[in-house]
Amino acid sequence: MQIGELARSTGVKIETIRYYEREHLLPVPQRTDGNYRLYSPRHVEQLRFIRYCRSLDMSLEEVRILIEARDAPAGSCRTVNALLDEKTAEVDARVDELRQLQHQLRNLRGLCPQPDEVKTCAILMELNRSARIDKAQI
Secondary structure, eight states, rough: OOOHHHHHTOOOOOHHHHHHHHHTOOOEEEEEEEOEEEEEEEHHHHHHHHHHHHTTTTHHHHHHHHHHHHTTTSSSSSHHHHHHHHHHHHHHHHHHHHHHHHHHHHHHTOOOOOOOOOGGOHHHHHHHHHHHHHHHHO
């Protein structure tokens, strides 16, 4: 199949496919006499694998590590386990940050239980006060 059909069958944009080729995440495709790329079912499988890993917020380097591990089935999965443990720790940290943000936003919202004039808005006053403090710390 040619690149357009590969893109349609995997949901990956043509530019992204070419980028993955340049990054050596995809095997080099065969070429026709007219120099068109020809892709195989292996390319489809690899692109779907990459796309799914990316949906799990894996970086391209992490995807590369997973592909290398997958392509060496006799090897140890220690690297894969370590990668997933590290990724899980990153997600845990982000969840904690989001909870802190949620707490801050709820506290701000609690400053103005009843809509009032903008000039007396406690939320805006607190945002201005906090911005001055943060700016002064820079």
